[in-house]
Amino acid sequence: xxxxxxxxxxxxxxxxxxxxxxxxxxxxxxxxxxxxxxxxxxxxxxxxxxxxxxxxxxxxxxxxxxxxxxxxxxxxxxxxxxxxxxxxxxxxxxxxxxxxxxxxxxxxxxxxxxxxxxxxxxxxxxxxxxxxxxxxxxxxxxxxxxxxxxxxxxxxxxxxxxxxxxxxxxxxxxxxxxxxxxxxxxxxxxxxxxxxxxxxxxxxxxxxxxxxxxxxxxxxxxxxxxxxxxxxxxxxxxxxxxxxxxxxxxxxxxxxxxxxxxxxxxxxxxxxxxxxxxxxxxxxxxxxxxxxxxxxxxxxxxxxxxxxxxxxxxxxxxxxxxxxxxxxxxxxxxxxxxxxxxxxxxxxxxxxxxxxxxxxxxxxxxxxxxxxxxxxxxxx
Amino acid sequence: xxxxxxxxxxxxxxxxxxxxxxxxxxxxxxxxxxxxxxxxxxxxxxxxxxxxxxxxxxxxxxxxxxxxxxxxxxxxxxxxxxxxxxxxxxxxxxxxxxxxxxxxxxxxxxxxxxxxxxxxxxxxxxxxxxxxxxxxxxxxxxxxxxxxxxxxxxxxx
Ligand SMILES: [Zn+2]
Numbered sequence: 001x002x003x004x005x006x007x008x009x010x011x012x013x014x015x016x017x018x019x020x021x022x023x024x025x026x027x028x029x030x031x032x033x034x035x036x037x038x039x040x041x042x043x044x045x046x047x048x049x050x051x052x053x054x055x056x057x058x059x060x061x062x063x064x065x066x067x068x069x070x071x072x073x074x075x076x077x078x079x080x081x082x083x084x085x086x087x088x089x090x091x092x093x094x095x096x097x098x099x100x101x102x103x104x105x106x107x108x109x110x111x112x113x114x115x116x117x118x119x120x121x122x123x124x125x126x127x128x129x130x131x132x133x134x135x136x137x138x139x140x141x142x143x144x145x146x147x148x149x150x151x152x153x154x155x156x157x158x159x160x161x162x163x164x165x166x167x168x169x170x171x172x173x174x175x176x177x178x179x180x181x182x183x184x185x186x187x188x189x190x191x192x193x194x195x196x197x198x199x200x201x202x203x204x205x206x207x208x209x210x211x212x213x214x215x216x217x218x219x220x221x222x223x224x225x226x227x228x229x230x231x232x233x234x235x236x237x238x239x240x241x242x243x244x245x246x247x248x249x250x251x252x253x254x255x256x257x258x259x260x261x262x263x264x265x266x267x268x269x270x271x272x273x274x275x276x277x278x279x280x281x282x283x284x285x286x287x288x289x290x291x292x293x294x295x296x297x298x299x300x301x302x303x304x305x306x307x308x309x310x311x312x313x314x315x316x317x318x319x320x321x322x323x324x325x326x327x328x329x330x331x332x333x334x335x336x337x338x339x340x341x342x343x344x345x346x347x348x349x350x351x352x353x354x355x356x357x358x359x360x361x362x363x364x365x366x367x368x369x370x371x372x373x374x375x376x377x378x379x380x
Numbered sequence: 381x382x383x384x385x386x387x388x389x390x391x392x393x394x395x396x397x398x399x400x401x402x403x404x405x406x407x408x409x410x411x412x413x414x415x416x417x418x419x420x421x422x423x424x425x426x427x428x429x430x431x432x433x434x435x436x437x438x439x440x441x442x443x444x445x446x447x448x449x450x451x452x453x454x455x456x457x458x459x460x461x462x463x464x465x466x467x468x469x470x471x472x473x474x475x476x477x478x479x480x481x482x483x484x485x486x487x488x489x490x491x492x493x494x495x496x497x498x499x500x501x502x503x504x505x506x507x508x509x510x511x512x513x514x515x516x517x518x519x520x521x522x523x524x525x526x527x528x529x530x531x532x533x534x535x536x537x
Contacts, residue, residue, distance in 0.1 A: 019390045116470050125403045127436045131471035140464035148508045192464040241484050241493025
């Protein structure tokens with residue numbers, strides 16, 4: 001891949017209900033922060049890309065509501081209706097296409113609608129939607145399948161939640177910093193067996209933005225560019241019954257592509273840090289395996305051993321992850337931004353020492369149907 | 381000077397989007413739902429290239445990208461591949477009362493799983509790999525809810 005870099009990042013704090021801010025206010029804050037971080041003004045941005053979901057926003061062409069706020073007036077602007085890792089990948093493609101420097105922002109206000117009613121609508125309206133299935137119950141089906149296939153325990157999943165909520169205590173932007181134990185997770189009420197309240201990401205509001213530039217511009221903009229070393233994405237079947245729900249096939253294919261672009265042969269040995277989409281605690285375990293950071297079925301033991309802790313050999317979600325704040329769509333972009341901050345050494349209290357190569361992962365669709373993997377690195 | 385924003389109460393507008401839809405079940409879906417409604421029969425389609433029997437039925441094999449013209453009758457029972465017990469009842473979503481769950485069920489004769497409701501089970505009774513059977517609605521109108529739910533196999537009532 002030709003050299004492209006993340007030259008500016010901006011995140012709003014993540015909150016349960018951000019009543020003082022409209023979507024547009026959040027987008028303006030995130031974009032302003034990303035431009036300030038890049039040391040740029042909006043005039044130096046050539047193209048703008050937005051990420052939103054009409055159903056969540058409750059308006060069609062939801063991107064139009066934030067056009068002023070992201071400074072896209074009189075610019076080349078388009079929208080990716082999908083998760084932030086995918087949207088940012090499209091931003092990279094536009095830069096590679098020679099369209100100039102791109103500002104990409106994603107927004108979400110989960111507080112303004114009814115999450116289960118919206119996630120129910122991702123299922124087929126003829127065959128599945130009438131059953132009332134939604135994100136939590138469908139993910140519970142996947143959690144059960146994964147735990148049955150590999151003997152993963154509820155306690156191992158709970159240890160992910162303990163770790164990530166604990167990490168969030170060092171991240172001032174996180175929504176849910178918590179001092180909890182495995183026992184606290186285990187005794188939180190079941191929403192859909194085996195998923196308990198503390199296994200599930202909260203409902204959140206937030207927005208984030210990145211500035212992405214091609215090699216020719218990067219040196220003029222950024223003192224500490226973070227290079228996009230590789231991106232892969234890949235999709236699995238839509239109907240849950242067509243898939244091996246314990247499998248991570250799409251993620252393995254996406255990771256293989258990203259690693260091959262990045263020249264990574266031994267991910268477990270070469271990657272210093274991972275930010276993955278732990279929307280449910282079991283997902284962090286599955287995604288680590290799919291990313292090739294450990295063998296299938298081993299991520300639970302890895303987590304219990306402390307290897308993925310903030311001070312472990314392979315820190316995973318030092319930011320606190322989605323479990324500590326999950327503005328849908330924005331969440332994947334936040335994984336990229338967190339990796340970038342870690343590589344720059346700008347992650348603040350949750351900074352990990354010596355991060356040179358980091359991997360970010362996001363997904364779209366029920367039970368991680370479509371997967372996107374980013375490998376990011378600093379100056380060689 | 382005090383920041384005016386600190387004492388401001390933010391106004392919030394209530395809204396609701398009401399848009400009726402009429403989704404076509406298509407030729408394959410109609411054939412399938414009619415068999416459920418009229419004969420309490422589950423039908424799948426077979427891919428001529430890989431031989432996979434799809435349930436729910438598919439007009440095209442997603443793997444081979446080939447048309448699946450052949451219908452295959454399936455048994456009204458099969459393996460519970462994975463399941464969950466739903467502990468939260470969303471009044472606007474859940475079509476059943478009481479203890480219920482969701483399962484992926486591979487009906488005998490099919491190669492793919494079917495997402496549907498689980499009912500009539502005791503706490504702790506469900507396990508992956510067990511056999512479950514369809515319980516049909518008395519009044520059937522040509523939707524997947526003509527199957528009320530699947531329950532652990534009890535045999536003929
Ligand atoms: Zn086929």
